[in-house]
Amino acid sequence: MTSSSLPKQTPPQGTAPADRQATVQRLAELRGGPDVPQRPLDARALAALAANPGCRRRALLDGAGVDKSAVAHALGSPAPFGQSQFALVRGNAFEAAVKADGGEVLLALLCEHTGAARPDPAEVTVPQLTADGPAGRAFRTRQALIEADGGRWTLLDHPLLALEVAGSTAYLEPDALAVHPDGTVSIIEIKSFPILDGSADPVKVGAAARQAAVYALALEGLRTVRESALLVCPKDFSNLPTGGLLQLRKQIAATRRQLRRLTRLEEIAAELPEGVHFAPDQEPAALTAAVESVPAAYAPECLSTCELAFHCRDRARSAGDVVALGRSVRGELGGLTTVDEVLAAASGDPDNAAAKDPAAATLRRAAALRAEALAAAEPATAPGPEAR
Incomplete structure (x- = not known):
């Protein structure tokens, strides 16, 4: 094998010591205080984060060193995550x-x-x-x-x-x-x-x-x-x-x-309500509000890489977000972002705005094929006594 010099990455610009110390202090506050141990951000977590750079929730909690497993347990949505x-x-x-x-x-x-x-x-x-x-x-x-x-x-x-x-x-x-x-x-x-x-x-x-x-x-x-x-x-x-x-x-x-697409942590933290933190021992309602204050970008792939995946999946399903069905499905549906919009487009109602989406024709065809398949699968009605 021949060795090859990979493209050099421009070193990150240095952060002023005062700004860096402020960021470190802010991240400690998000964990629940300076006495709360920081969970290390390892290569496995970084690789998973890189695969879903739009998830600000994971970026902030991982960057702050929050114990996401403890948070998931406190939220009532523990995930069987990690090796045995x-x-x-x-x-x-x-x-x-x-x-x-x-x-x-x-x-x-x-x-x-x-x-x-x-x-x-x-x-x-x-x-x-x-x-x-x-x-x-x-x-x-x-x-x-x-x-x-x-x-x-x-x-x-x-x-x-x-x-x-x-x-x-x-x-x-x-x-x-x-x-x-x-x-x-x-x-x-x-x-x-x-x-x-x-x-x-x-x-x-x-x-x-x-x-x-x-x-x-x-x-x-x-x-x-x-x-x-x-x-x-x-x-x-x-x-x-x-x-x-x-x-x-x-x-x-x-x-x-x-x-490089990840938003800097201090920018995400600046958008949080005053006093928000992610210590798992706080009141469940307060912890839920804190987690929900950071936007997530759930996808089914998260189930194998993130401790909060079950919680985020439940929220995505409750909101009727089609991304819960997978990124490939989300891409096929174009501007239709909720299950209600998809069903409306498939119904064929011309007065519904969803019917004008480019994906509507394909959805109506799929609905018709589904109806035909269900009709063909129905068992024949048994003849009555008078027909015997």
Whole structure:
């Protein structure tokens, strides 16, 4: 594989210290106070946010570090979100196995897929990245990347990267980074789902590629990132590691574009009513009002990526919003945004404004076909005694 220098991202403009401190204080207030722990904004959350950049609700709550799972429970709409304990234990055990012996297995797989010469384990540098707090770990990672010696391999185990997103700093933790002798960096993602007969679940592979793209954005300006990341998974039904390459160029371009579309957090927070916060231990009515004060952009895909998805789905259904049926359906319906408008357009009533929408003719045809299908499916009426 040849390395490629990805398009450089213009570094975000620095925020004045006073403004930044005001934003940090405001986000702490939204969590319920400075004593409320901040939930980290990780690569998985950023990838999901990038896929739905129009959702201000998720952008603000994730950026402020609000515990959305606790909020969902308090609202009475908990979501079965996240990995099971068994999956977490299995994943941690697999990751520990492939990182044993100084990452010899990881580098062997990387060299196998990139065509590089396999290094002697004694010649691989594995810097210590421990430090107090996320900012300290991110600084140690940055220093290790800058100091990586060209001409030999460097393997970073669980580095921490910082990325500015919508006015908030996200700390991202790749499974591993490998600095090649030529100075380029490979992102390594370790997952517990299997690669069966050379292929894996495309949905899970796509999610891994989006996470890797977020890491690539955080690395810009530090090192040249290779255009492919290494995905390491169990082979078939064993615990033996195997790998494959994730192409990142398109994912990076799409993720960068989507993250740039996010409204800055201070702008969203400025539109909230006075005193609004998202502490889950407040009165249920107040918490509901606080959540509803931030516009959401629900789509069925949110059910697998956001803890508040059930709450937002219930609200979308109650409002009769067609987006609850999916983005593809919403796109087909044009200017018809509610279920009532869709039914009115399908009824054929010429006096209804919805009947003039370009999608109305298609809806009337679909309604007619549905009526025919239902009529054909009705069982024949049994003959009465007089007909026997």
